[in-house]
Amino acid sequence: MALVQQTKKKCRQYSVEYLKYGFVAAPHNQQQPMCLLCDRVFSNEAMKPSRLLEHLKKMHSDKADKNLAYLQSLRDNGISQQSTDGLRASYNISLLIARSGKPHTIGEELILPAVREVLHTVLHKSPDQIIKAIPLSDNSVQRRIDEMAENIEETLCNMLRTTEFSLQLDESTLPGNESLLLAYVRFVKDESLVQELLFARQLETDTKGESVFRVVDDFFKEKDIPLSNILACATDGAPSMVGRHRGFISFLKKAVPGVLTVHCVIHRQHLVAKNLSGRLHKSMSTVITAINKIKAHALNSRLFRQLCTDNDEEFERLVLHTEVRWLSKGNCLRRFYSLFDTVVEFFQDSNSVLCDELRNMKHDIAYLADIFAKFNEKLEWQRKN
Structure with a gap:
């Protein structure tokens, strides 16, 4: 049986002799060379004397003829361009x-x-x-x-070690079916309420409550932040978060018995926005149907844009509604209602049934536009405060 030999990648070591080419050991990785003149770090594969010399001559031609003593003085005194x-x-x-x-x-x-x-x-x-x-x-x-992110994170963690705070968790699924756990903290600093992103961690396997708690617990142990500093925790209403026996909250209460748990305000608004009455839901569906009929066809989109121009409208396009981003309903409805008369005129000859439905639902559409605009304003206020 033939033996298959695997080619090992050659790992070069930084040498002090590289100083004559203007390179010193990188602060974050002593095995990589960093240019003393422009702070560029070379990878291990590019750590060849010929490459280093080429960089010196090409990028710093005015320093190429300098002797070793000059480069040593730059290194020792920390003086560079x-x-x-x-x-x-x-x-x-x-x-x-x-x-x-x-x-x-x-x-x-x-x-x-x-x-x-x-x-x-x-x-x-x-x-x-x-x-x-x-x-x-x-x-x-x-x-x-x-480097800046590490410094900000370390400063925040130093503060949380001695400060009581509230925690907010949100688990989201990325387009590649990757599960991401986001953690935010709120605390009082200089007599004002501060909100910061604490961490973003990928859930490697499942999204069960125990897995979520393990990620949070590991982060707090790594950063030496006591779990007892958590005064309150806000989550969505998913079973993996609020389950009585296996949810994240149940594990958190075992570690911090006195913690206050609440349902996230934004998710409460989401539930209200999602569970509309039958009449309002039908009006919302009619609006989305009208938008899709215009936006889904290039010819209709161009004709509608021309009609908006002829009517001297402020806008020329409708805004699509995205189910995943529920707050987009506010923008969608506000734009639709501002162009309501032009939309009705557009469907007057091509789709009389839809045109009549829109006329009958005008007041409902105006009400929906106002309600979702309030939701958006509330979220914006929460972000600023």
Whole structure:
């Protein structure tokens, strides 16, 4: 029987000799080289002297002829092009990228070219040195975001170790059928109520109450946060959360006997919004039918847009309703009612039955639009407070 030999990936070790190429050991991983001049970290596969030298000559040509003593002084004194203003700008821009939700590659693909254009065209300065001082590669942005996230998490956990707080849990299923557990905390800080995201953890197997409690308990033990600091816990009404014997709340009450448990306010609104009366449910269904007849067909969509233009309407398109995101009903109904007369006119010749139904349900549609608008306003107020 032939033996199959597996090719092992070669794992290189960082060497102090790499300093002559302008590289030191990365702070977060001593086995990876980090450029002393631009803070770029090379992977293990790219840790070759030839690659390091190529980077020095290509990206920092003005430093390529410097001797080892000069590079040692930069390392010992912590002086580099990006260690002050450039590094600060890199972190600030990385934070903006994270808040916008844009891909990390936007730093190199858009932001740096835009900065270069402003410096060259408006300020009439050479952008080369400034651009080199702001590392915004995909890996650099990712590393900056991870470092800032770790710092924020550690600061929050330090506060929760000595502060009583309320906990809110929400288990959601992602498009790839992955189950994600989100935990939020609310506590008093400087005489004001603060709400923060505590963690997001994936439920590897099932979503039973015991599994959810195990994830929460493991996180609190890892961060050394006493469970006894939990004053109250809010969840949805799923059996895995509120089950008397096997639900998450039952396990939590065993660990924290005096904890107060409540049904999440947002989920209560969801139940109210979902269980409409027969009359309002029929009106809602008619609205969705009318929207689908217009939005589902390209020709109808174009004709309706032209009709809105002819009627001098403020909007030209209807908004689709998404069942998963129940708050979208508010936007959907508000837009529909603002274009109600144009919608009725659109179906007057093509679908007289639907046209008559909409006329008869106008007051119900107005009522639904107001109710769901209140739901949306309530949620917005909860987010801000």
